[in-house]
Amino acid sequence: METGDGLLLRLPARVGGFRADDMAAIADIAERYGNGLIDLTRRANIQLRGVTAESLEHAQRDLRDAGLIPADASAVTPSIMVGPLTGCGAGDLLDADTLHERLLVALSGAPELHALPAKFSFNIDGGGEVAALDGERADIHLRAVVGTSGASVAVGLDTPGAIAWFGPAEIEAAPAVAVALAAGFLARRQPDQRRMRDLPATSIAKLADACGLTPLVLPLRSNSRPQLGMMSDGRGRVIAAGVAAPFGRLSAAMLRRLASCATEAGVASLRVSPWRSLFGKVADPAAGARFVAGATETGFICDGNDPLLAIDACPGAPQCSSATVDTHAVARAVADHMAVLGLRSCHVSGCVKGCARSAAADLTLVGNAGALSVVSAGTARDMPITVIHLDELPAFCQRTVHA
Known part of the structure; x- marks a missing residue:
């Protein structure tokens, strides 16, 4: 699929999850043949960004050699989502x-x-x-x-x-x-x-x-989404650890470091969830704590109360050719106001397609020729109540708080 920063290369869900060596290989291939950016998608897939027409064949070859895509290029590979806590005793x-x-x-x-x-x-x-x-x-x-x-x-x-x-x-x-x-x-x-x-x-x-x-x-x-950080079963036994990538976006360096954290903590594999997060089975609380600490230092979200988790944002400009705003910058600006605004959900979309979220959100901001269309309790395709320029966003949030 062609985007503003090149081709997207999707990796199917792996039976048993992605092992540390799988993640290291993905990071290397993302840097070698793409722009080093990786997405966790709503379909619980991994996507490599910025692959070029010239590098696509080489990337696919290395992914096949690593067992990350089918060896048979003609294989039927529809999207298959598997529960992210499979094998964790949930x-x-x-x-x-x-x-x-x-x-x-x-x-x-x-x-x-x-x-x-x-x-x-x-x-x-x-x-x-x-x-x-x-x-x-x-x-x-x-x-x-x-x-x-x-x-x-x-x-x-x-x-x-x-x-x-x-x-x-x-x-x-x-x-x-x-x-x-x-x-x-x-x-x-x-x-x-x-x-x-x-x-x-x-x-x-x-x-x-x-x-x-x-x-x-x-x-x-x-x-209910599984909790991030350390996760326990109904008897208080730690069974898994979860980490999220802000807006589902991570760098090859982040994934490589996460693979090292998993190895050091004895986490055999990680599974991608539809909530743009990764979950792995942990042997004991100490191992889980080591993994979560390392992931936090690497830039992953491990606190379920982080306001960024309540915001869905697509890649935005310049990664997507349909987008006219930097959705991640807008989302981070709104995140600071989520609690005082009383918002439980927010969607920042680069265009009216609304790829990151199909359901209505309390607040939806849609890229509109470099400005933002504001939708209340709706989707990116709904009629906006107003349009604001990017430099008006802080004042808009303040006005809304005091309205």
């Missing part, structure tokens, strides 16, 4: 890594799925109550559930209003069911229907029925 009902691996195998045997639209995606959720993925959109969801005969997999299809749940399917059969649903989507969709939610409800029902699935009612779990 109450999952099944091993989501095994389900992930089986889904990859099933996809490899379905070359017809190359025709899937670029943003078609899957979610795999181990069924735990922490870091539930119910609120994270995907075309096809696989969620562990428990019944009288043990764990099985509920299958969800995205609709405009909510996830339509079906099943459950046996664990061993779930990947094949997901592939059949994706193939069925291709067979039923019209050219302008690029996501599962674009299909009419009747088509969704027929698609599920054709795959042997029946409607299922599931309780909606809270979409």
Whole structure:
């Protein structure tokens, strides 16, 4: 994908998470073939920025050699999001890594799925109550559930209003069911229907029925994000540590240092979350404390109360050619006022596309020919209540505080 600072190169989620040597390799490749900037995305992927047309082939070669992208360049690689606390002892009902691996195998045997639209995606959720993925959109969801005969997999299809749940399917059969649903989507969709939610409800029902699935009612779990820093289970036992990159952006040097911190603390791997953060299993509180301290010194956010965490911001100018403002600078300026403004959420978007956040925010600031359109309790596409110049932002925040 072409952006204002070159090409984006996306790395798929890795079964078991990214090990320290994986992260070191990613950092090296980001510096060698890109501009050294790395993004953690809303789809829990890693993206390398600033890759050039000349360096793309070399970057892909080195990533293949490191096992970070499929060795087969023709492999079907849709976006797959896996719960970030998989393997950490957070109450999952099944091993989501095994389900992930089986889904990859099933996809490899379905070359017809190359025709899937670029943003078609899957979610795999181990069924735990922490870091539930119910609120994270995907075309096809696989969620562990428990019944009288043990764990099985509920299958969800995205609709405009909510996830339509079906099943459950046996664990061993779930990947094949997901592939059949994706193939069925291709067979039923019209050219302008690029996501599962674009299909009419009747088509969704027929698609599920054709795959042997029946409607299922599931309780909606809270979409609480796992805490940053040291994370404990319900019994007070430390199970994981989490760190966030401000706005999902980090440098190759930061990632390389984080890999060293993980090695020193005995953190075997880190998983990317849809909240632009990384989580790893820790052996004991002392190890977790060492990892968190090192990450904090490196520039990661490890305090869940940091106001930057309440702000969604896209890369902005100059990284994105659609943006007309430096979104990160604007976001940092607003962060100092979040508490006194009483804002629980803020979205700073470089343009009206609103790539960083689709849901409404308490305050949305949208780049508008170098100025900022101000939207209250809405999205980047909604009608602004006013437009301010960048140099008016501090005064705007002060006026709003005293309004």
